[in-house]
Amino acid sequence: MSLNLSKVALLLAGLWGGTNPVPLSNRNLIVDGGFDIWNTTVSSTLATAGGYTQAVMHLAGCGTGGAGTFTQTDLRPSGPAYSESGRQLAFVHNQTTGATGTVAARTAGFILHRIEHVARTAGRSATYQIRLWSTGANITIPSVIASISYGTGGAPSPGVNFDKAVNWVVTSTPKKFSVRLDVPASTGKTFGTNGDDYLAVGIWLPPGVTFVLVGTEAQLELSDPNSSPATDGTGGAPTTIEYRGEQAELARVSRYWQYLVGYIFGVGAVQSATTLYFEVKYAPKRAIPALTPVGGFSIFTPQTGTISASGGVSNGSASTDSAFMTATASGMVGGQAGWCSNVGNAGAIIVDARL
Numbered sequence: 001m002s003l004n005l006s007k008v009a010l011l012l013a014g015l016w017g018g019t020n021p022v023p024l025s026n027r028n029l030i031v032d033g034g035f036d037i038w039n040t041t042v043s044s045t046l047a048t049a050g051g052y053t054q055a056v057m058h059l060a061g062c063g064t065g066g067a068g069t070f071t072q073t074d075l076r077p078s079g080p081a082y083s084e085s086g087r088q089l090a091f092v093h094n095q096t097t098g099a100t101g102t103v104a105a106r107t108a109g110f111i112l113h114r115i116e117h118v119a120r121t122a123g124r125s126a127t128y129q130i131r132l133w134s135t136g137a138n139i140t141i142p143s144v145i146a147s148i149s150y151g152t153g154g155a156p157s158p159g160v161n162f163d164k165a166v167n168w169v170v171t172s173t174p175k176k177f178s179v180r181l182d183v184p185a186s187t188g189k190t191f192g193t194n195g196d197d198y199l200a201v202g203i204w205l206p207p208g209v210t211f212v213l214v215g216t217e218a219q220l221e222l223s224d225p226n227s228s229p230a231t232d233g234t235g236g237a238p239t240t241i242e243y244r245g246e247q248a249e250l251a252r253v254s255r256y257w258q259y260l261v262g263y264i265f266g267v268g269a270v271q272s273a274t275t276l277y278f279e280v281k282y283a284p285k286r287a288i289p290a291l292t293p294v295g296g297f298s299i300f301t302p303q304t305g306t307i308s309a310s311g312g313v314s315n316g317s318a319s320t321d322s323a324f325m326t327a328t329a330s331g332m333v334g335g336q337a338g339w340c341s342n343v344g345n346a347g348a349i350i351v352d353a354r355l
Helices: 005-016 246-253
Strands: 043-045 058-061 067-074 089-097 110-116 125-134 139-149 164-170 175-182 198-204 211-222 257-260 264-270 275-281 290-294 297-301 306-309 312-318 322-328 337-342 348-352
Touching: 058 089, 110 211, 125 139, 125 164, 139 175, 164 175, 264 322, 275 337, 290 312, 290 322
Parallel strands: none
Antiparallel strands: 043 067, 058 110, 067 089, 089 211, 110 198, 125 175, 125 211, 139 164, 139 198, 257 348, 264 275, 264 337, 275 322, 290 348, 297 306, 297 337, 312 322
16 A cells, blocks of 8 residues: 555645644534424425525525425435435425526526635635435536625625536436635625624526436535635545534524424413513524414413413514513413413424524
8 A cells, every 4th residue: 555645745734734724523614514404394395586495504496487395305215325424314406397597697596505604714715515416317516606795784895706617417326516615805895793794605506407406415614725626526625524413413503593392482470361471592592583483372370270372472572592472362360470381282483593
């Protein structure tokens, strides 16, 4: 066996020195790159302009004039060839009507991930990789999405797009595709005052055709600026996918999004015969979240032993880790303690602080 000293030197320079050192752990900057965390419904109809999917940290769209769905699939029956890290889940983007939009106009279909804080990658090189395959005819991914938003609030600088044209031929055989991205520096830029700047990476999907695309294991990691510039799916310097486990990824997701469900949502005080104020606790979020109650709720007042079906739950004032909410019912007694619970596990509160 021979040892290629030049390659060893390049690896060590990338890991521990140079202008773009690569971390040994926490390499993957994409939250939930393994598509582990989904909403309770694992299928959604895609909007033409796109938006967040049921895979809660990932966005997708079917493009102008297009139609399609975004669903979850179980990889376990498929065997190890479909996942480098032993992942169990993948997404299925089913484009049932070809988009009439274009990549140049940024109106084609897409799959996208947002990464908090531009400073983590600004002025550096990074490798984006994702494992893809098709369940029908071959398709060609025409471009990798790469863009910067400098946030909102105040007078931030306009966003920057630096998409990279690629030629990724996706077949029925699962394959890791990768490319090097050179992220523009932020020197002289003005960031928004709301702290919500981000880097977005993903893939543009081919317009004008229908297809079924399956994917998992998305990763963005810092890499050597001298790594391969190839655009055929072998570019950059991709490492083995970093899989932290479901619990660790769930903890990362909870900084941005939670689905609260349980017997008791919060304890509070009955203000009148029809109104209960109660507090909801959640994991600290990156910003004050939007809270959306869904399903049915009930109110229990222990002093009288009364359980009342709630006429609705609405938002009150919120902070990054808790919120006061209002529930309405009938037959309560003002001044009593009370709490809000769900009815047969039907009630839930979505806490959303995604970028």
